Amino acid sequence: MAPSSTPxxxxxxxxxxxxxxxxxxxxxxLLTKAEGILPHVxxxxxxxxxxxxxxxxPGTTGEVAQVIKLCQDHDIAIVPQGGNTGLVSxxxxxxxxRAIILNLSRMNKVRxxxxxxxxxxxxxxxxxQNIQEAxxxxxxxxxxxxxxxxxxxxxxxxxxxxxxxxxxxxxNTRALVLGLEVVTADGEIWDGLxxxxxxxxxxxxxxxxxxxxxxxxxxxxxxxxxxxxxxxxSTAFIGLRQLDDAPPLLGLAQSLIGEALNSFELxxxxxxxxxxxxxxxxTDPLGQPYDWYILLEASAGTPQANLPLLFxxxxxxxxxxxxxxxxxxxxxxxxxDSFWRLRENITLCQKAEGGSIKHDIAVxxxxxxxxxxxxxxxxxxxxxxxxxxxxxxxxxxxxxxNLSQPPGMDIxxxxxxxxxLNRIVHDIVVDMGGSISAxxxxxxxxxxxxxxxxxxxxxxxxxxxxxxxxPKNLMNPGKLLxxxxxx
Amino acid sequence: MAPSSTPxxxxxxxxxxxxxxxxxxxxxxLLTKAEGILPHVxxxxxxxxxxxxxxxxPGTTGEVAQVIKLCQDHDIAIVPQGGNTGLVSxxxxxxxxRAIILNLSRMNKVRxxxxxxxxxxxxxxxxxQNIQEAxxxxxxxxxxxxxxxxxxxxxxxxxxxxxxxxxxxxxNTRALVLGLEVVTADGEIWDGLxxxxxxxxxxxxxxxxxxxxxxxxxxxxxxxxxxxxxxxxSTAFIGLRQLDDAPPLLGLAQSLIGEALNSFELxxxxxxxxxxxxxxxxTDPLGQPYDWYILLEASAGTPQANLPLLFxxxxxxxxxxxxxxxxxxxxxxxxxDSFWRLRENITLCQKAEGGSIKHDIAVxxxxxxxxxxxxxxxxxxxxxxxxxxxxxxxxxxxxxxNLSQPPGMDIxxxxxxxxxLNRIVHDIVVDMGGSISAxxxxxxxxxxxxxxxxxxxxxxxxxxxxxxxxPKNLMNPGKLLxxxxxx
Numbered sequence: 006m007a008p009s010s011t012p013x014x015x016x017x018x019x020x021x022x023x024x025x026x027x028x029x030x031x032x033x034x035l036l037t038k039a040e041g042i043l044p045h046v047x048x049x050x051x052x053x054x055x056x057x058x059x060x061x062x063p064g065t066t067g068e069v070a071q072v073i074k075l076c077q078d079h080d081i082a083i084v085p086q087g088g089n090t091g092l093v094s095x096x097x098x099x100x101x102x103r104a105i106i107l108n109l110s111r112m113n114k115v116r117x118x119x120x121x122x123x124x125x126x127x128x129x130x131x132x133x134q135n136i137q138e139a140x141x142x143x144x145x146x147x148x149x150x151x152x153x154x155x156x157x158x159x160x161x162x163x164x165x166x167x168x169x170x171x172x173x174x175x176x177n178t179r180a181l182v183l184g185l186e187v188v189t190a191d192g193e194i195w196d197g198l199x200x201x202x203x204x205x206x207x208x209x210x211x212x213x214x215x216x217x218x219x220x221x222x223x224x225x226x227x228x229x230x231x232x233x234x235x236x237x238x239s240t241a242f243i244g245l246r247q248l249d250d251a252p253p254l255l256g257l258a259q260s261l262i263g264e265a266l267n268s269f270e271l272x273x274x275x276x277x278x279x280x281x282x283x284x285x286x287x288t289d290p291l292g293q294p295y296d297w298y299i300l301l302e303a304s305a306g307t308p309q310a311n312l313p314l315l316f317x318x319x320x321x322x323x324x325x326x327x328x329x330x331x332x333x334x335x336x337x338x339x340x341x342d343s344f345w346r347l348r349e350n351i352t353l354c355q356k357a358e359g360g361s362i363k364h365d366i367a368v369x370x371x372x373x374x375x376x377x378x379x380x381x382x383x384x385x386x387x388x389x390x391x392x393x394x395x396x397x398x399x400x401x402x403x404x405x406x407n408l409s410q411p412p413g414m415d416i417x418x419x420x421x422x423x424x425x426l427n428r429i430v431h432d433i434v435v436d437m438g439g440s441i442s443a444x445x446x447x448x449x450x451x452x453x454x455x456x457x458x459x460x461x462x463x464x465x466x467x468x469x470x471x472x473x474x475x476p477k478n479l480m481n482p483g484k485l486l487x488x489x490x491x492x
Numbered sequence: 493m494a495p496s497s498t499p500x501x502x503x504x505x506x507x508x509x510x511x512x513x514x515x516x517x518x519x520x521x522l523l524t525k526a527e528g529i530l531p532h533v534x535x536x537x538x539x540x541x542x543x544x545x546x547x548x549x550p551g552t553t554g555e556v557a558q559v560i561k562l563c564q565d566h567d568i569a570i571v572p573q574g575g576n577t578g579l580v581s582x583x584x585x586x587x588x589x590r591a592i593i594l595n596l597s598r599m600n601k602v603r604x605x606x607x608x609x610x611x612x613x614x615x616x617x618x619x620x621q622n623i624q625e626a627x628x629x630x631x632x633x634x635x636x637x638x639x640x641x642x643x644x645x646x647x648x649x650x651x652x653x654x655x656x657x658x659x660x661x662x663x664n665t666r667a668l669v670l671g672l673e674v675v676t677a678d679g680e681i682w683d684g685l686x687x688x689x690x691x692x693x694x695x696x697x698x699x700x701x702x703x704x705x706x707x708x709x710x711x712x713x714x715x716x717x718x719x720x721x722x723x724x725x726s727t728a729f730i731g732l733r734q735l736d737d738a739p740p741l742l743g744l745a746q747s748l749i750g751e752a753l754n755s756f757e758l759x760x761x762x763x764x765x766x767x768x769x770x771x772x773x774x775t776d777p778l779g780q781p782y783d784w785y786i787l788l789e790a791s792a793g794t795p796q797a798n799l800p801l802l803f804x805x806x807x808x809x810x811x812x813x814x815x816x817x818x819x820x821x822x823x824x825x826x827x828x829d830s831f832w833r834l835r836e837n838i839t840l841c842q843k844a845e846g847g848s849i850k851h852d853i854a855v856x857x858x859x860x861x862x863x864x865x866x867x868x869x870x871x872x873x874x875x876x877x878x879x880x881x882x883x884x885x886x887x888x889x890x891x892x893x894n895l896s897q898p899p900g901m902d903i904x905x906x907x908x909x910x911x912x913l914n915r916i917v918h919d920i921v922v923d924m925g926g927s928i929s930a931x932x933x934x935x936x937x938x939x940x941x942x943x944x945x946x947x948x949x950x951x952x953x954x955x956x957x958x959x960x961x962x963p964k965n966l967m968n969p970g971k972l973l974x975x976x977x978x979x
Contacts, residue, residue, distance in 0.1 A: 121739040121858035122889070123746075166692050174751075177690060180667065195949055200856045202888040203664060204927035205653050205703055206934055206942050207972065208954050212699030216692055233747040252608040259610075260720040260793040264661075264751035306747040309805050311798060318796050369687045371608035401689040402609070440691035447693055455693050462682055466961065467695050473960035474953065485694060 017103065018058045019079050026061055026105075029071045034111065036060040045106050046097055049090050049153075057084070057098040060106040066186060066194055066225040072107060073223065074192030082479045083107050085219035087161025088132065090153035092365075093448030095218040095484045096161060102483055109160045112225060115139050123231040124183060124200040129160025129224050136229070145231040148175040148267075152349075160224045166216035168444030173400040174267045175232070177444070178215065184228035185211040190221065190475035200228045213470065218446055219481040221474045235304035238267075239312035240341035241320065244295035244330040248374045251299065254328045255370065255400055258301060261319040265303040265310060269400030272298040275409075276351045276396050283357040284350040288343060290333040299399070300348050302341070351396050355409055360416040361394070362426050364406040366434045367443035373399055376437055377406075383429050384408055388422060403443040406430060427454060447485045456487065504590065505545045506566050513548055513592075516558045521598065523547040532593050533584055536577050536640075544571070544585040547593040553673060553681055553712040559594060560710065561679030569966045570594050572706035574616065574648025577640035579852075580935030582705040582971045583648060589970060596647050599712060602626050610718040611670060611687040616647025616711050623716070632718040635662040635754075639836075647711045653703035655931030660887040661754045662719070664931070665702065671715035672698040677708065677962035687715045700957065705933055706968040708961050722791035725754075726799035727828035728807065731782035731817040735861045738786065741815045742857065742887055745788060748806040752790040752797060756887030759785040762896075763838045763883050770844040771837040775830060777820040786886070787835050789828070838883050842896055847903040848881070849913050851893040853921045854930035860886055864893075866920050871895055874916055875909060890930040893917060914941060934972045943974065 027035050036042055037059045046055035063069045076083050082104035086096040098104040112128040115136070119125070120143045127136055133154040140147040149162060151169035161167075163185070167178045175181065184199035197211050214221055245251060255269055274296050280287045291298075303312050316334055323329045335341035355361050368376045381393045390411030397405040408426060410419035431441045435458050447455045456464065464486070471478070471486055482488050514522050523529055524546045533542035550556045563570050569591035573583040585591040599615040602623070606612070607630045614623055620641040627634040636649060638656035648654075650672070654665045662668065671686035684698050701708055732738060742756055761783050767774045778785075790799050803821055810816045822828035842848050855863045868880045877898030884892040895913060897906035918928045922945050934942045943951065951973070958965070958973055969975050 119856060119858050121743060122856040123743075124856065166696075168690055168692075172689065176667075179696070180663075189949070189953070193949055195953070196947065197950070199925065199927070201854045201925075201927050201930070202659065202857075203655055203854045203885075203890045203930035205655075205931055206927055206929050206938075207946065207950065208708075208957060209653075209666070209699055209703055210950065210953055212696055213957075216694075216696055233743070233750070256608060256610075256720070261796070263720075263792055263794075263797060305750055307750075307802075307805075309748070309798075309802055310750060311796075315794075315796055318794075367688045367690045369606060369609040369611065370689075371606050398690075403690045438686065438688075440686070440688050440693055442693050443688070443690035444692055451693075459693065460683065462676070462680055463684070463694065463697065466676070466682070466697055469960040470695060470700075470957060473956040
């Protein structure tokens with residue numbers, strides 16, 4: 006299922022190809038030496054090392070188009086790559102791909118920012134955090150926010166339809182994109198850079214490229230939606246009465262706090278314990294331990310939104326309804342930050358407890374408690390002592406269902422159960438109408454698992470579309486879809 | 493450009509086809525007599541009358557699939573139809589199509605409503621207003637709202653990506669759909685009825701069917717997003733200082749009122765004059781006449797959102813900033829309704845002033861004032877005495893740019909300018925990066941105009957996708973895309 010680790014660089018390119026590439030992108034746009042290539046073929050957590058003969062870094066959309074035409078002429082496959090922070094190896098070339106990597110990082114200009122239209126036109130290689138900062142300078146807010154924002158690039162965020170911590174309010178990346186510029190598999194430049202909220206003049210082609218993981222074309226620029234700058238926030242850390250109460254608690258919050266609600270994150274006691282044990286500057290915000298916590302945050306553009314009052318009323322009604330045991334309302338920024346530090350330490354501190362087998366699942370929000378209870382029972386029955394560690398974006402119906410190894414077990418013995426545990430968990434997810442990849446995508450890592458679950462009809466429609474837009478299958482082959490059509 | 497009016501019914505169906513249809517859908521699912529067919533081929537405003545040999549009304553998704561397979565076997569084209577309220581004749585069969593109409597109105601069940609997940613699964617033939625009411629009964633809100641909501645069907649709303657009066661807050665229909673059930677052009681049933689907020693397991697196929705006007709398959713059911721019920725609203729009628737101030741006024745409203753803002757509608761003085769002259773129960777909410785008005789509404793799930801306070805503060809700042817002359821804040825429901833009655837009378841009362849040539853355009857919000865000023869100058873220079881009548885969803889950058897005839901001119905002489913005036917206005921729209929169909933779609937009526945403006949590359953990609961999913965071109969041929977690929 007996982008690709009094998011292989012040599013970093015590969016020779017086999019046709020004569021004249023590299024010099025032709027160099028004529029297009031110049032010396033600084035072409036990496037052919039192993040040490041230059043290595044970071045581009047190394048999965049960020051070091052799980053895989055791929056292989057490619059070269060990494061090409063065009064500086065303009067025109068150069069991207071020329072590179073793709075050249076590849077078409079020589080039947081060379083292309084792996085588009087952003088900041089290489091993805092979790093499913095969609096942006097890495099592997100030996101069997103015989104592909105070059107097309108890295109967008111030199112295309113990092115903000116082309117335009119229109120505060121009155123609340124839009125921003127950016128090139129694919131812009132780092133997410135730089136986009137957030139450019140928006141803030143114009144007294145606007147770009148809400149996409151995730152762990153890797155300091156190095157991930159917007160092109161990759163769009164190609165993978167990234168999620169993050171503000172989805173409940175602002176949607177996934179898909180909802181934040183108004184227009185795209187794409188170089189097609191034929192090397193033509195499609196100018197779909199519209200900055201419109203409404204446009205019913207045909208199939209919404211940008212939707213196909215969003216989340217397509219580079220398999221249909223190369224995203225070179227995008228028009229992003231901006232929002233009013235947020236001037237106030239309120240943050241609460243809540244001890245739930247029981248997990249079953251999380252969905253009605255969200256409903257209450259949405260009624261009483263409205264769309265000001267940004268984040269509604271689930272934290273299990275085990276994560277708080279791990280964070281207290283292994284993290285720095287971590288405190289338990291509540292006086293007593295509870296089984297489940299919700300970290301809830303809202304923000305507003307004006308103090309008159311009166312978030313503290315709305316929070317008090319919400320927490321009061323939640324207590325009265327018996328949905329929660331207790332709650333701490335952050336009194337200042339330092340306290341709010343300390344609640345978030347807890348959330349951010351969840352993954353980090355899990356590492357200190359040995360091997361973790363991971364899932365990124367979604368089910369309908371109403372089914373989350375049943376999912377966690379069924380999945381816990383199933384994995385505990387399969388491997389006694391295993392420690393379920395479900396956390397994350399419960400407000401979106403999205404749980405990072407991580408599984409910590411039984412204490413004392415050899416880590417490699419444990420990790421050998423990866424595929425089997427995936428299957429146990431995913432069987433439950435799919436049975437409940439869920440998704441086996443809520444926000445991380447498919448790439449190479451989840452390809453076989455996805456083929457196992459997805460309906461043959463849906464795979465066939467995807468392949469028909471792929472075939473129609475990339476008939477030679479040169480755009481990121483073997484990611485998201487298998488290389489050859491399934492029989 | 494417009495299809496010609498033709499006889500209502502056509503004979504030419506292959507032997508055995510009608511009996512086979514009847515075996516699938518039964519007697520009450522098949523209309524073959526002219527008087528039964530007539531309403532299904534008559535454009536709602538009476539502009540065109542099409543023709544078909546029969547109207548078939550399946551009662552289940554399985555029946556839809558069988559009908560489509562039968563049509564595939566006999567090379568008979570299919571025009572999917574909902575409530576037949578569309579404005580571009582996408583849901584009508586014309587003589588040259590030699591198509592049958594597949595009407596979804598018998599499939600009108602709410603299959604499921606999950607208040608904790610805020611989702612509702614409905615069949616395509618459900619009338620929009622019935623969906624709104626079913627949501628309200630469960631203390632939830634389904635925000636899609638448009639003039640025809642009493643008779644339009646959700647399948648048609650989805651196939652045309654309908655807009656309406658709440659887009660600024662909740663998005664177009666596209667943003668309200670989590671999953672679809674579709675019968676493909678091959679007659680296979682694709683179960684994409686997911687109720688998930690996050691699912692990154694492949695191309696987001698539903699996005700292709702949304703807004704595809706029945707050209708790729710038949711939408712038979714959908715999972716819709718619901719929202720907390722709104723318990724409070726505030727409505728203001730504002731006299732703008734000048735049109736240029738509308739975009740910054742929206743920015744101020746979004747900062748100070750936040751996402752509670754539902755509607756931000758532009759009304760020109762001429763529309764108020766027409767409404768006062770021809771409408772019933774219409775009053776001018778402000779003491780003095782102004783050139784431009786904004787109708788603004790916000791709503792919230794709780795009185796503690798304190799909308800009146802937010803509105804007062806917003807209006808105060810808008811006055812201080814010199815953006816507005818005056819404003820009336822509705823003191824009760826009756827007053828709010830009277831503001832809306834004004835808005836709803838705009839189209840109705842324009843009729844009383846003779847011929848109207850219509851456009852449904854979008855440009856970036858920041859460009860709206862420049863668009864209106866350029867377009868007014870151009871049409872007045874082309875036809876002196878013409879009366880521009882721009883109104884509508886300015887908060888979405890979407891203006892219904894209607895043009896009332898010069899007083900006294902013969903209406904047919906005036907309407908003969910339709911295509912030429914369209915071209916004058918659309919040239920300006922496209923030059924400003926806009927859309928010639930913001931929310932009404934393309935269908936048959938705007939087909940040629942769209943081909944004139946859309947890039948050949950984009951048309952080609954659309955045709956590649958159409959060809960890949962409907963190779964025999966039997967799904968609503970000649971709508972949205974021309975029947976034969978363009979050379």
